[in-house]
Amino acid sequence: xxxxxFCNARIxxxxxxxxxxxxxxxxxxxxxxxxTNPGEAVQAEQERQDAVIARRQARMPxxxxxxxxxxxxxxIGWQVSKPPPEVxxxxxxxxxxxxxxxxxxEAYDPEAEAKAEAEAQARALRARKGGGGTASGGTDEGLLAxxxxxxxxxxxxxxxxxxxxxxxxxxTRRTRKDPAQPKLxxxxxxxxTSGGISGIVGGDYGGGLTTRRAAPLLTDDAxxxxxxxxxxxxxxxxxxxxxxKRLKTNEGLEGVWKISLTVGKDGQxxxxxxxxxxxxxxxxxxxxxxxxxxxRIYGRLKEEKPTSFPFHFKPN
Numbered sequence: 650x651x652x653x654x655f656c657n658a659r660i661x662x663x664x665x666x667x668x669x670x671x672x673x674x675x676x677x678x679x680x681x682x683x684x685t686n687p688g689e690a691v692q693a694e695q696e697r698q699d700a701v702i703a704r705r706q707a708r709m710p711x712x713x714x715x716x717x718x719x720x721x722x723x724x725i726g727w728q729v730s731k732p733p734p735e736v737x738x739x740x741x742x743x744x745x746x747x748x749x750x751x752x753x754x755e756a757y758d759p760e761a762e763a764k765a766e767a768e769a770q771a772r773a774l775r776a777r778k779g780g781g782g783t784a785s786g787g788t789d790e791g792l793l794a795x796x797x798x799x800x801x802x803x804x805x806x807x808x809x810x811x812x813x814x815x816x817x818x819x820x821t822r823r824t825r826k827d828p829a830q831p832k833l834x835x836x837x838x839x840x841x842t843s844g845g846i847s848g849i850v851g852g853d854y855g856g857g858l859t860t861r862r863a864a865p866l867l868t869d870d871a872x873x874x875x876x877x878x879x880x881x882x883x884x885x886x887x888x889x890x891x892x893x894k895r896l897k898t899n900e901g902l903e904g905v906w907k908i909s910l911t912v913g914k915d916g917q918x919x920x921x922x923x924x925x926x927x928x929x930x931x932x933x934x935x936x937x938x939x940x941x942x943x944x945r946i947y948g949r950l951k952e953e954k955p956t957s958f959p960f961h962f963k964p965n
Contacts, residue, residue: 653678739870739912739956745878746958754889754965769879770947773865776872864916867948876946877912877956884944885960891936892962903964904928909957910941918944919953926959933962 651665652658658673668680867873888908895902905926913919921941923934 739874739877739954741874741878741881741956741958749881749885749958750961752885754886765883766879766947769876769883772879773872773876773947776875864948867946867950870954873912873946873948873950873954876916876948877954880918880944880946881958884940887940888937888960889962889965891933891940893965894936895930895933896964899930902928902930902933903962905959905961906934906937907957908937908941908960909955910944911953911955912946912950913953914950916945916948916950918942 650659651662653660653671653673653676655671655676655678656674658671660671660678664671664678664680666681668678670676671678867876892902905928907924907926908921909924910918910921918941921938921944923937925934
């Protein structure tokens with residue numbers, strides 16, 4: 650039978666093993682399973698080991714993340730240092746360049762320019778006649794919006810576009826509108842008009858029903874090249890007009906300028922420039938880029954297409 654270590658009174662086996670209060674002297678019997686004080690030296694060593702383990706656990710996330718950081722920095726450095734992708738210019742061809750140089754220019758005629766643009770659109774539509782938005786029982790030309798642009802004079806005395814009056818043919822009816830006129834409740838949807846024309850239909854609650862075609866998506870370089878050449882043919886006279894304006898103050902001005910442009914995804918010309926080849930005239934070059942800012946092809950692209958061509962400005 651076990652006894653209390655303080656008063657030697659008999660205690661139960663459970664109290665002897667697990668410890669507790671002695672019923673005789675009320676002393677605290679430690680019990681055989683109670684922890685004992687290992688001493689200060691042992692406690693200090695245990696605390697030191699616990700601190701080492703804690704530091705290792707604190708560094709673990711950093712050690713795990715370090716390889717990922719190194720890989721990410723390496724990838725960023727590779728992206729920054731690698732050369733940009735090669736941009737291939739759209740080639741316009743020697744025949745077209747010769748055609749430009751042999752052009753005879755007349756006074757700027759906005760109606761002639763609008764007609765040339767309409768013809769370019771008709772060619773593009775005929776080339777893609779099997780696609781969506783074709784007409785049933787009509788000609789491509791009958792679907793085109795022919796814009797007759799009134800002549801106006803901009804800064805420097807160079808003729809620029811005035812208001813656009815758009816004529817559109819729907820069946821047997823033709824409407825004529827000024828796009829500057831305020832519109833109320835414009836809607837747009839795919840559909841077919843009563844004249845059998847399918848495509849994009851615009852509803853103008855203030856001016857009657859009109860139709861227009863969505864510009865086709867051009868994916869082939871040959872198609873993009875033809876659309877770009879059509880645009881240049883119809884508008885190159887504006888650049889010649891800039892030159893003839895400068896001739897009035899600089900009679901000896903003549904030479905070759907490299908005309909550069911990029912056709913954006915929406916068909917709009919972006920980043921135009923004119924750089925003289927052995928010759929320079931800041932006012933002429935500014936006039937050229939100002940005119941080209943409004944250029945666009947009839948079509949949309951998947952990616953931008955740069956191109957350039959030399960043009961010899963000389964008295965007409």
